[in-house]
Amino acid sequence: xxxxxxxxxxxxxxxxxxxxxxxxxxxxxxxxxxxxxxxxxxxxxxxxxxxxxxxxxxxxxxxxxxxxxxxxxxxxxxxxxxxxxxxxxxxxxxxxxxxxxxxxxxxxxxxxxx
Amino acid sequence: xxxxxxxxxxxxxxxxxxxxxxxxxxxxxxxxxxxxxxxxxxxxxxxxxxxxxxxxxxxxxxxxxxxxxxxxxxxxxxxxxxxxxxxxxxxxxxxxxxxxxxxxxxxxxxxxx
Numbered sequence: 001x002x003x004x005x006x007x008x009x010x011x012x013x014x015x016x017x018x019x020x021x022x023x024x025x026x027x028x029x030x031x032x033x034x035x036x037x038x039x040x041x042x043x044x045x046x047x048x049x050x051x052x053x054x055x056x057x058x059x060x061x062x063x064x065x066x067x068x069x070x071x072x073x074x075x076x077x078x079x080x081x082x083x084x085x086x087x088x089x090x091x092x093x094x095x096x097x098x099x100x101x102x103x104x105x106x107x108x109x110x111x112x113x114x
Numbered sequence: 115x116x117x118x119x120x121x122x123x124x125x126x127x128x129x130x131x132x133x134x135x136x137x138x139x140x141x142x143x144x145x146x147x148x149x150x151x152x153x154x155x156x157x158x159x160x161x162x163x164x165x166x167x168x169x170x171x172x173x174x175x176x177x178x179x180x181x182x183x184x185x186x187x188x189x190x191x192x193x194x195x196x197x198x199x200x201x202x203x204x205x206x207x208x209x210x211x212x213x214x215x216x217x218x219x220x221x222x223x224x225x226x227x
Contacts, residue, residue, distance in 0.1 A: 032214040043204065043218040044157075089157060093214040099170035100147040100162025100208065102216060107156060 002027040004092050006105025013080050014113050021108045023090035024072040030092040033066060033073045034102070039086045047088075048075070080112045115141050118207045118219035126225045132193040135222045139186050139207030146188040147216060148180060151202040160203075163188050164210065192224075200226045 003026040013019050025033075031052035036044035050057045050064045050073065057064050061080075066073040077084055087109050091102040119138045127133050139146050148160040159172040163182035180190040192199055202223050206216035 034214070034216070036218075043220045046215070046217065049215070091157075095214050098214070100145055100164070100206075100216075101159045101170050101172065102147070102149075102157075102206075102214070103159070104157040 002030060002092055002094065002098075002103040004090060004103050004105040006090050006108060008108060009106065010109045010111070012111045012113065015080060015082060017080055019075075019077045019080050019084070019110055019112075021075045021088055021090070021110070022072060023074070023092075023105050024070075025092040025103075026071065027092065027094060028071065029094040029097060030103075031095050032093040033064070034091050034093070035062075035064060035075050036089045036091065037086045038089065038107075044089060077110075080110075082112050082114050085110055085112045118205060118217055120203075120205055120219040120222050122222060123220065124223050124225075126227065127195050128227050129195055129197060131195050132191060133195060133224060134189055134191045135203055135205075135224075137188045137190075137205035137207075137219055139188070139205075140209075140217060142209065143207040143217075144186050144210045145208045146182060146186065147206045147208070148188070148190050149204045149206065150174075151204055151221070152200075157204070160190065195226045197226050200224060 006023045034049035037047045038044040063076040087107045090105040145164045147162040162170040166182045177193045182188045202221045204221045
């Protein structure tokens, strides 16, 4: 089955710096890669996603890149703000076979210092 | 549209008891997935239901079961609770045909004593 590795497990940055979180996946059939942000005591919220026919996607300060050959994808947050502090999870999904199953990475605790 | 709702939000049970958790998906969404979240194991897939049928199941013992009703509401049941079942149980709602885009409910936090 699919296995998703996420690094780093913790990331500390100064406000205004950029943050990058990387994930690798094992199943070449995976074709959808979402990122979730989970604040303390709250539900995971979908912040951006990318499908395998696209190499990069941007949404304001957030971007995701995908390298299908190397089987890795990354989340980039620019101009970080204290409210970006949260746990970020990457996930992988193989449409057509996974039937509702997202395989998640272990999470990255991002701390943005004012 | 209202988001995904889960009840109850918090539960305290003792070992050996059973528990039933409920999830109401976003209106119009027919697929519901369940996940267990723990500090040690992270987010792990339990099962997925679509049109009252379980289509996929994760690697959990048979004590974990679920069902879905005709209105797409779903329940999961855990029998003979163990201390290790203490976790946040999340359900996710997705529209049919786009099962990959999942929206999570607030979760039910279960503590087993």
